[in-house]
Amino acid sequence: xxxxxxxxxxxxxxxxxxxxxxxxxxxxxxxxxxxxxxxxxxxxxxxxxxxxxxxxxxxxxxxxxxxxxxxxxxxxxxxxxxxxxxxxxxxxxxxxxxxxxxxxxxxxxxxxxxxxxxxxxxxxxxxxxxxxxxxxxxxxxxxxxxxxxxxxxxxxxxxxxxxxxxxxxxxxxxxxxxxxxxxxxxxxxxxxxxxxxxxxxxxxxxxxxxxxxxxxxxxxxxxxxxxxxxxxxxxxxxxxxxxxxxxxxxxxxxxxxxxxxxxxxxxxxxxxxxxxxxxxxxxxxxxxxxxxxxxxxxxxxxxxxxxxxxxxxxxxxxxxxxxxxxxxxxxxxxxxxxxxxxxxxx
Amino acid sequence: xxxxxxxxxxxxxxxxxxxxxxxxxxxxxxxxxxxxxxxxxxxxxxxxxxxxxxxxxxxxxxxxxxxxxxxxxxxxxxxxxxxxxxxxxxxxxxxxxxxxxxxxxxxxxxxxxxxxxxxxxxxxxxxxxxxxxxxxxxxxxxxxxxxxxxxxxxxxxxxxxxxxxxxxxxxxxxxxxxxxxxxxxxxxxxxxxxxxxxxxxxxxxxxxxxxxxxxxxxxxxxxxxxxxxxxxxxxxxxxxxxxxxxxxxxxxxxxxxxxxxxxxxxxxxxxxxxxxxxxxxxxxxxxxxxxxxxxxxxxxxxxxxxxxxxxxxxxxxxxxxxxxxxxxxxxxxxxxxxxxxxxxxx
Numbered sequence: 001x002x003x004x005x006x007x008x009x010x011x012x013x014x015x016x017x018x019x020x021x022x023x024x025x026x027x028x029x030x031x032x033x034x035x036x037x038x039x040x041x042x043x044x045x046x047x048x049x050x051x052x053x054x055x056x057x058x059x060x061x062x063x064x065x066x067x068x069x070x071x072x073x074x075x076x077x078x079x080x081x082x083x084x085x086x087x088x089x090x091x092x093x094x095x096x097x098x099x100x101x102x103x104x105x106x107x108x109x110x111x112x113x114x115x116x117x118x119x120x121x122x123x124x125x126x127x128x129x130x131x132x133x134x135x136x137x138x139x140x141x142x143x144x145x146x147x148x149x150x151x152x153x154x155x156x157x158x159x160x161x162x163x164x165x166x167x168x169x170x171x172x173x174x175x176x177x178x179x180x181x182x183x184x185x186x187x188x189x190x191x192x193x194x195x196x197x198x199x200x201x202x203x204x205x206x207x208x209x210x211x212x213x214x215x216x217x218x219x220x221x222x223x224x225x226x227x228x229x230x231x232x233x234x235x236x237x238x239x240x241x242x243x244x245x246x247x248x249x250x251x252x253x254x255x256x257x258x259x260x261x262x263x264x265x266x267x268x269x270x271x272x273x274x275x276x277x278x279x280x281x282x283x284x285x286x287x288x289x290x291x292x293x294x295x296x297x298x299x300x301x302x303x304x305x306x307x308x309x310x311x312x313x314x315x316x317x318x319x320x321x322x323x324x325x326x327x328x329x330x331x332x333x334x335x336x337x338x339x340x341x342x343x344x345x346x
Numbered sequence: 347x348x349x350x351x352x353x354x355x356x357x358x359x360x361x362x363x364x365x366x367x368x369x370x371x372x373x374x375x376x377x378x379x380x381x382x383x384x385x386x387x388x389x390x391x392x393x394x395x396x397x398x399x400x401x402x403x404x405x406x407x408x409x410x411x412x413x414x415x416x417x418x419x420x421x422x423x424x425x426x427x428x429x430x431x432x433x434x435x436x437x438x439x440x441x442x443x444x445x446x447x448x449x450x451x452x453x454x455x456x457x458x459x460x461x462x463x464x465x466x467x468x469x470x471x472x473x474x475x476x477x478x479x480x481x482x483x484x485x486x487x488x489x490x491x492x493x494x495x496x497x498x499x500x501x502x503x504x505x506x507x508x509x510x511x512x513x514x515x516x517x518x519x520x521x522x523x524x525x526x527x528x529x530x531x532x533x534x535x536x537x538x539x540x541x542x543x544x545x546x547x548x549x550x551x552x553x554x555x556x557x558x559x560x561x562x563x564x565x566x567x568x569x570x571x572x573x574x575x576x577x578x579x580x581x582x583x584x585x586x587x588x589x590x591x592x593x594x595x596x597x598x599x600x601x602x603x604x605x606x607x608x609x610x611x612x613x614x615x616x617x618x619x620x621x622x623x624x625x626x627x628x629x630x631x632x633x634x635x636x637x638x639x640x641x642x643x644x645x646x647x648x649x650x651x652x653x654x655x656x657x658x659x660x661x662x663x664x665x666x667x668x669x670x671x672x673x674x675x676x677x678x679x680x681x682x683x684x685x686x687x688x689x690x691x692x
Contacts, residue, residue, distance in 0.1 A: 257675070261620040261682075272614030274607040329603070336607075 014125015165222030360471015511568030
C-alpha cells in the first residue's frame with residue numbers, strides 16, 4: 001500500500017462544516033452476467049475482479065489505485081476502514097475482494113462486498129448536490145461498459161433486498177455536542193426515525209457517541225428517485241443543523257461559564273496528557289471542536305483540527321507507520337503525543 | 347489592616363523543602379497577675395491587652411504591628427487564619443483578642459487566645475533549630491519584662507492541662523503525595539501516633555488531605571525538655587521524609603507513565619480551567635508540586651509555586667482585595683484566573 005494512504009478529503013472546507021463533518025453517497029451495483037457475491041465462489045469472484053479491473057482503470061477523469069484485499073495486511077485494511085473507505089467485511093474476509101481508490105482518496109469502489117460494486121464518494125461538509133452529480137456521472141461512465149443487473153420494475157438489483165431500487169445510500173456525519181449536552185439528542189434522534197432515516201452514533205452505540213458524532217442516512221431506497229431521497233435527507237439534516245445551532249446559542253447564553261471551563265479543561269488535558277485512550281481522546285477533541293466553533297477557545301488553532309485528528313488518532317492509523325507492533329499502552333502514548341504536537345504548534 | 351497582609355515566609359527556601367513546606371513552634375504563656383483567659387471577663391482581658399501592648403512594642407530586634415481583632419473585619423481575620431497566623435477562635439470570637447505580627451509576618455503573638463500569649467514562629471522547610479533559637483530568645487526577652495505563671499513542679503501553666511510543662515508545640519507541614527498515591531499513608535500516620543505525635547490532614551479530615559499535606563506535631567509537652575521534644579519530633583519527621591522519598595523513587599520506577607500523565611494532566615487543567623473550587627485546585631496544585639520535585643514537569647516553573655499559591659487561592663485571600671463580596675462562583679473564577687496567570691508566566 002502506498003505510504004500516503006491517509007487521505008486528505010477531511011481537511012478541506014465544505015458547507016455547514018461547523019455541524020456536518022462529511023457527506024457520502026454510495027451506490028450498490030451488480031453485474032448481470034455473474035452470480036451475486038453472496039452466492040458465488042472464489043473462482044467466480046476472482047473473475048469479477050479481473051473483469052472490472054480493466055473497465056475501471058480506463059475510466060476518464062480519475063486515476064485509480066487498485067488493491068486486492070489479500071495483498072494488504074490487516075493494519076492496512078484497518079486503516080482503510082477507519083477512513084470509511086472499505087467495510088468491516090472487507091477487513092475481516094479479504095479473500096477475493098478488492099478496492100479501487102482515486103488519488104484524492106475520496107472515491108472508493110469496493111469489489112465483491114455484498115454487491116459486485118459499491119461505489120462511494122465522500123466530501124467534507126454538506127455536499128450532496130456535488131456528490132450526486134459526480135457519482136451519477138461516474139455511474140453512467142461505468143454503465144457504458146458494464147451490463148448492470150437492472151429490472152424495470154424493481155430498479156437496480158442488490159444482494160440484500162433493503163437496497164434494491166435506487167440502491168443508493170446517502171449519509172452525513174454530524175457533530176452534535178450541544179444537543180448531547182442539553183440532553184435533547186434522544187428526542188431528535190427518535191424523531192428522525194419517523195422520516196425513514198437511520199441514525200447511529202459513530203464510535204459508540206446509539207446516542208452514546210464518544211465524539212458526539214452521529215451518522216444520519218436514508219433507510220428507504222425504493223419508490224423514490226435518487227433526487228427525492230437526497231432532498232428529503234438534506235431537508236431533515238438542515239433541521240437538525242438548526243436545532244444544534246439553537247442549542248449552542250442557548251447553552252452559550254445560559255451556561256457560558258460551565259461550557260468555557262469544560263472546553264478549556266479539555267484543551268488543557270489534550271495539550272499535556274501523556275497517555276490517552278481512543279475514547280477519551282475523541283471526547284476531548286469533540287469539546288475542542290465545539291470550543292472552536294463557538295469561539296470559546298481563543299488560541300489560534302487549525303480550523304480542521306478535529307476532522308484531521310479524528311482519523312490520525314485511531315488505532316490502525318497509529319499502528320500504520322510503526323515498524324513494531326504497538327501494544328495498547330504504546331498506542332495510548334503515541335496518540336497523546338500526536339495530539340500534543342498538533343496542539344502545541346503555533 | 348495593611349494592604350501587604352499576605353506574607354512572604356512561604357516563598358523562601360528551607361531545608362528538605364521538597365517534602366517539608368514549613369515548620370512552626372509555638373509557646374503558650376500566661377501572666378501571673380491576671381486571670382487566665384478562659385476564666386476572665388472582657389474588662390480583665392482588655393487590661394491584659396493594654397499591659398502587653400507596651401511590653402511587646404518595645405522588644406528589640408523586631409518591629410510589630412498590633413491588631414485588635416475587633417478592629418479587623420471578618421475577611422481580614424480569615425486571611426490571617428488562612429496564613430496560620432491566628433486561630434479559628436480569634437476569627438470567630440474577636441472580642442478583646444489581639445495579635446502582634448512582625449514585619450516579615452513569620453512571628454505572631456496572639457493575645458487572649460486560650461492563653462494570655464501564644465507566641466509562634468514559622469519558617470519554610472525543616473528549620474526547628476533556627477526557630478527554637480529565635481523563639482527561645484524572644485521568650486527570654488519577654489520574660490525579662492513579664493511575670494509568667496510558672497510552677498517549679500509543673501513548668502509553664504496553661505489554660506488547658508495538655509499544654510503545661512514546656513507549653514511548646516512544634517509542627518511541620520509535610521507534602522506526602524507519594525505516600526498517598528502508594529496507599530502507605532495510613533500505616534505511616536498510624537505509626538506516628540505511637541511516638542506521641544499527632545498527625546492531621548490539612549484542609550481535609552484524617553488522611554484525606556486535599557493537597558496531600560499533613561501537619562505533624564508533638565502531643566506531649568510535659569516531662570521532657572524543649573530540646574528533647576523537638577529532637578524527637580525531628581527524628582520521626584526525617585524518617586517520614588525518607589519514606590516519602592523512597593515511595594517517590596519507587597513510583598517513578600514502576601509507574602512512570604501513569605504518574606507523568608497524571609501530573610501533566612493536572613498541569614493542563616490548571617493552566618486552562620476557568621472555574622476551580624478550592625478542593626480541586628489544591629489537588630491539582632499538589633500534583634504539580636510533585637511533578638516539579640520529581641522533574642516530571644519540564645516547563646520552567648517558580649520552584650515555590652505551590653507554597654505561594656497555597657495561600658493566594660484560599661477563599662479569604664481571594665475575597666481580600668475585592669471591593670464587592672464575591673459569591674462562590676466568582677471565587678472559583680478568580681481562583682482559576684490567579685492560577686492560570688501564574689502558570690502562563692514565562
